[in-house]
Amino acid sequence: MNRINVVKIGGNVIDNPEALERFAHDFAALPSPKILIHGGGKLATRLGEQLHIPAQMIDGRRVTDADTLDVVTMVYAGLLNKRIVALLQREGCNALGLSGADGDVIRAVRRKSEPIDFGFVGDIDASKINTVLLRTLLDSGVTPVFCAITHDGNGSLLNSNADSVASAVAVAASAIAPTSLIFCFEKAGVLRNVEDEGSVIGEIRPDNYATLRAEGAINKGMIPKIDNAFAAIDAGVQSVIIKHSDSLLQESGTTVKK
């Protein structure tokens, strides 16, 4: 099989209908095989507010109780996933939306309730991806579109982190064909100076990463993302690219590689 492109988009694209249409157009033009993973955006928070299901945060992280799980399932697996699939179909991309429960494609483990009970939150790893089904879909010319709802195999849906789903899916896809993982966000890449879109760091390798960190050239919030990128590469992904969602088809952004 040809190189697999695994692309992740976040709330900044999803919350903006024009940006989402532009992205769908570009994504459809990206060579196949390919896989899309989408985050949630602000719609779930807004729906929760309308339904008087207030967001509960602990240490800055959202708690997913049973009512919140219903809200995120409706928004992520229902509204957003199907909207994105319909847009991609319009663009001629044969998208097929999936939660982790569908075809048992991503089984997660509910996070322990100690020390903090985050509720129906599921952690995943690449060994829990149904690679056989993934290969069948890709072989059929289908483009899987994942939301970050997973399941425990015991009847419960779980809320997972979309970046983690993207990394795990990319690692699993690496067993099928060489795989690139592309994180699209609202900046042109990893910036030396967050105020300057022109200051993109073109390449991060283990040898310059230490230096960049020591110089303070990488924003603190980026460090866990880059650590995760290196973890995905260690697990078999060929390269991880961090770039703006408007320049999916351009050579641009920051490439993390060994």
Next chain:
Amino acid sequence: MNRINVVKIGGNVIDNPEALERFAHDFAALPSPKILIHGGGKLATRLGEQLHIPAQMIDGRRVTDADTLDVVTMVYAGLLNKRIVALLQREGCNALGLSGADGDVIRAVRRKSEPIDFGFVGDIDASKINTVLLRTLLDSGVTPVFCAITHDGNGSLLNSNADSVASAVAVAASAIAPTSLIFCFEKAGVLRNVEDEGSVIGEIRPDNYATLRAEGAINKGMIPKIDNAFAAIDAGVQSVIIKHSDSLLQESGTTVKK
């Protein structure tokens, strides 16, 4: 391929968590290959009320404006579809939830706005089913689970009738292998006397159908369902069975055949 069972469940099963769990248990035990189609239930109406999106009815039928389409997409394609898939996965059935947009599996035509504009409502026929993908999924041991959300191929999702989806999917499946279509509802079958669950008509064929109608032995509301059953049979389905959702695995109900 072995006989394909296409099963449709409606609101009476979906609105009752215990009935749904019982049904999931039985459906998982039904021989494969099999396909499930589910209706909507009362949850969409309730969510619409909570969000101050009132149901608009014309001639007893629901109008699907843009807000209502979002509500039914969230509930049917999101919450209900993924809950059912997760329950079936628990029972060891490798379910995979689909709207018609996913894999372009059911393309619908938006209903004309004259004489009555029902909004985002889509009519389908069996020729619009992606039989190639259906076969690929069934060959892989996957059980497709359809909600009645479809798409127009031009970026819009559409609200379709679940009975029509079931019939069209069964007709399309008939091109793959001999297919039975099973409508599960809250009665033991087509009853001579709606008050008497023991009065099930075992078999309806063209020759006794005319007599049963002339005798008034078939309730008026049942006539369109039986007409649709004969239409499905004329289009290739081997038999249509109308039975109680609690007796999926028993020889029971009314069989419509030629």
